[in-house]
Amino acid sequence: MEENKVEHSYDESDIQVLEGLEAVRKRPGMYIGTTSARGLHHLVWEIVDNSIDEALAGFCNEIKVILEKGDIVKVIDNGRGMPTGKHAKTGKSTVETILTVLHAGGKFGGGGYKVSGGLHGVGASVVNALSEWLEVHVHREGHIYYQRFEKGGVPVSDLKIIGDCDDTGTIVSFKADPLIFNETTVYDYDTLNQRIRELAFLNKGLKLILEDHRNEPYKKNEYHYEGGIKEYVAYLNRNKTAIHEEIIYVEDEIDDIKVEVGMQYNDGYQPNIYSFCNNINTHEGGTHEEGFRLALTRVINNYAKNNNFLKKDEESLNGDDCREGLTAIISVKHPDPQY
Numbered sequence: 001m002e003e004n005k006v007e008h009s010y011d012e013s014d015i016q017v018l019e020g021l022e023a024v025r026k027r028p029g030m031y032i033g034t035t036s037a038r039g040l041h042h043l044v045w046e047i048v049d050n051s052i053d054e055a056l057a058g059f060c061n062e063i064k065v066i067l068e069k070g071d072i073v074k075v076i077d078n079g080r081g082m083p084t085g086k087h088a089k090t091g092k093s094t095v096e097t098i099l100t101v102l103h104a105g106g107k108f109g110g111g112g113y114k115v116s117g118g119l120h121g122v123g124a125s126v127v128n129a130l131s132e133w134l135e136v137h138v139h140r141e142g143h144i145y146y147q148r149f150e151k152g153g154v155p156v157s158d159l160k161i162i163g164d165c166d167d168t169g170t171i172v173s174f175k176a177d178p179l180i181f182n183e184t185t186v187y188d189y190d191t192l193n194q195r196i197r198e199l200a201f202l203n204k205g206l207k208l209i210l211e212d213h214r215n216e217p218y219k220k221n222e223y224h225y226e227g228g229i230k231e232y233v234a235y236l237n238r239n240k241t242a243i244h245e246e247i248i249y250v251e252d253e254i255d256d257i258k259v260e261v262g263m264q265y266n267d268g269y270q271p272n273i274y275s276f277c278n279n280i281n282t283h284e285g286g287t288h289e290e291g292f293r294l295a296l297t298r299v300i301n302n303y304a305k306n307n308n309f310l311k312k313d314e315e316s317l318n319g320d321d322c323r324e325g326l327t328a329i330i331s332v333k334h335p336d337p338q339y
């Protein structure tokens with residue numbers, strides 16, 4: 001602690017920050033939903049989401065998640081690196097601001113917006129608050145910057161340069177606090193693997209890697225889909241008999257809102273339609289899914305009518321008819337989603 005005092009002195013704004021982080025520790029459920037295994041895994045997604053935002057901004061094409069011995073998670077991206085300069089509002093480095101001020105990633109961002117987001121979308125500062133310790137390494141402008149936080153987000157030192165590099169990126173390592181996650185602090189490989197594969201399908205061209213270094217032999221899965229949701233549809237239909245070879249794929253972007261649809265019919269009866277908004281499965285549907293259903297029924301009916309495919313006594317095909325045996329993914333990326 002003596003060492004901390006020398007390197008990091010506290011003023012009124014630091015106290016406000018510490019109070020914010022303390023509020024997260026007092027009521028973690030308000031920020032991550034639960035402190036069960038589900039909440040524990042949510043910490044990983046909060047950090048990965050920041051890397052995905054960097055990928056969606058066009059600056060990162062690889063994200064690696066490593067599980068290390070001792071319940072430690074390391075997330076590595078090859079983006080621009082978190083901004084290291086002094087933050088205008090907090091007077092601290094932007095790195096420290098992102099990691100200690102609640103919601104800082106969105107509000108204080110470098111002009112962009114947060115598109116990807118877990119269930120709660122509360123950011124890296126919440127992960128820091130709920131960790132025994134957290135370390136950040138930023139590779140930027142030829143330097144390696146480093147900062148460590150302990151006991152729920154308290155900085156051990158200021159952000160400092162510890163070396164040189166010729167690449168760019170961000171590495172965040174953390175150990176979830178067992179005092180908070182008192183049910184378990186052990187990560188489940190399959191849970192992480194499934195979501196990482198889903199994120200790779202939903203973000204075409206992005207390489208996502210999961211490594212487990214907890215026990216030998218190490219485990220590794222790597223996902224990289226140039227076709228994105230087109231390949232997702234092929235994956236979902238892999239054990240079915242498709243009735244047309246080509247997967248239908250459309251994409252468009254209007255007013256910063258990106259829409260992608262992939263679909264293929266199989267010879268089954270059951271429809272399998274999954275919709276996502278900002279990489280989150282919208283189980284309850286929503287306007288994007290409803291719009292898709294209506295458009296599909298309309299397009300098929302128009303085509304059928306124009307080509308005299310409908311029997312005289314049949315006025316039109318209903319929605320259920322049009323969705324029979326359909327596997328479809330609808331993915332929307334929206335800067336201001338309404339959940």
Ligand code: 0R9
Nearest residue numbers: 050051054075079080081082105108109110170172
């Ligand atoms: C390993 C986990 N990765 C991250 O948490 C991460 C955050 C992050 C980032 C930016 C780039 N890479 C990142 N990785 C970034 C850089 C710049 C602008 N926006 C984003 C830039 O160079 O100008 N940031 C996430 C939030 C912010 N940066 C900030 F802008 F709020 F500071």
